Amino acid sequence: MFCKNEIEEYLQKDTNRKPVIMTSIDEVTFVIKPTEDTVGDYPDNWHQIASTLSEIIANKLSLPILFGNYIPLKTPPAGYTDGFTFQDLPYYFAIAWHQTNFTMGIILKFSASALSQYKSSYQDLNGKSIDVHNMAQLLDEDYYELRLSRIDFAVDYFNYKLTVNDLYQGLKTKQYIITNNKGRKNISKISAQEVNGYAQTVYIGSKKKNINALLRIYNKYQEQLDNQGRYMHLTKFCDSWIRMEASYKGTYSNQILALLLTLESSEDLSKLIVNKILDKYCFYKSTNGEALDVTSDLMKSMGDFPALESLSSRNNDLMATILYLMKGSGFYPLLWKIETIWGTEARNYFIIRLVQEYDANYVPNPDVGIWLSKFGDKLSNLNFKDLLEDAFQIFYQKNNINPKNSAKNNKNDVAD
Incomplete structure (x- = not known):
């Protein structure tokens, strides 16, 4: 081998x-997801934060040393609006972000040729090899969430x-x-x-x-x-x-x-x-x-x-309940009726009021306790956001839906 x-x-x-x-690894796409430590109380300044953080990310991988000056990105990955690449990197590479939607994070996309060129240039400069596991370790930080969109x-x-x-x-x-x-x-x-x-x-x-x-x-x-x-x-x-x-x-x-x-x-x-x-x-x-x-x-x-x-395979019962809530239970049609008659504010109030009612008066029956004793510990080790987004992906596939809004982008980080 x-x-x-x-x-x-x-x-x-x-x-x-x-x-x-x-x-070998042919290509890779990382995404840096902002946290409260990243944006703090000022998400309105996301564009400035993203620009600064992107330069920090680039420096972690020695990209400016290897490939020279930053230049504007002519073709950002799908869904992203702003970004840059490097003057002396002849293949498609992008560091990009959305100007206002900070939940999409900062994408770091290496095409196959760009990744190969990066590894070769890094070794020529430093006299030692680098690969994707080293890159991930260099990028990993406590003040943001590192994700892998594609490998x-x-x-x-x-x-x-x-x-x-x-x-x-x-x-x-x-x-x-x-x-x-x-x-x-x-x-x-x-x-x-x-x-x-x-x-x-x-x-x-x-x-x-x-x-x-x-x-x-x-x-x-x-x-x-x-x-x-x-x-x-x-x-x-x-x-x-x-x-x-x-x-x-x-x-x-x-x-x-x-x-x-x-x-x-x-x-x-x-x-x-x-x-x-x-x-x-x-x-x-x-x-x-x-x-x-x-x-x-x-x-x-x-x-x-x-x-x-697949997260869905870890508990089919929970996943099936989430999918049923989205289609078959009548919940979405109910939201649509409320919104059509009284508007978006009423729809949002309805959801908030349901949560308040749940907090105040819901008492789980013994079956719920049995279910939790069987599955709770195992599921607690999973990232709930991943589990929920996985449910959305299954819902889209089963119902032949092509998501049009940013909810889809948050899961797949859109660049692929």
Whole structure:
């Protein structure tokens, strides 16, 4: 198992062109969420606070030293209004914020090329490597909340005989199956981009915006040749090059952030990448249950980390109640009727009055006590805001809703 800064030397020396695997992080998007310590009693000054805090964030990663002067951002990430990039960074990178909506935080978005350039420039300047776990540790502070909006884990297979089309056809004909790390079948949608009936890229999962996980499998060798990519020179040293790229967002990416903050080395990071690929995507032959080489070889370097969990899976009863409240209970239609007849102020008063009535007179029955004794301790370890926003995401997906307001932006941090 190799990291990106080691693979070129190995491939050059390996004249027999044996199968070998490389792990890396392709792209990453952080979000800095303001807290009371960040904005205090002056949220109206958010634009000034955001501008100052963004420069502090940039300096934490040595960005001005590496890439020169700040320049205005011509194309902020979706939903953001203001920001900057750097004069000497030729690839898409953004530090951005919304001029008035401080709840969206400050986004720090590295495209794949920008992240690669940053790591290379940092090593040239400092004589030591840096990767995303180091970046997360540099950014982590008590006076704001660090979030991970998106992270793409990549596993590159050099000189493997299996082709993208072989894998797709095997999945299509059910010769191969996909399971998670517990052996549970992955029932995600499988699709492909085909040219003359030959699969060039395979997707495991939905490409819709609100989905927390998506696996893309493609011919990296051909992609580098077609686009004259940054790593096209590696094609001279291998016969084939297939990439698996797992993109994690939302609930999953923030669980990954917690793990990144504990890592001590690039070797630990490589083990985490392998673990999180296998967490969701293990490939087996359906006839005898034998793992494909792309899975069995990964398992040799799998680290020991907690499995990724959807918050909804941790308590379906609570999630179902929240979803029922939004659709089926009549609560939303009731709010609409009140607002239409008496206005927004009346609607808000109604909600406040309900809370007051709950505080004053609600007495839980014994069933509630039984439920709390069963689930309360486990749920108390979760972030309630994450749990609630996860409910909204499920609600949007089940009802085919494309959220139009900032509530959606607060969850997914909009940049992706």
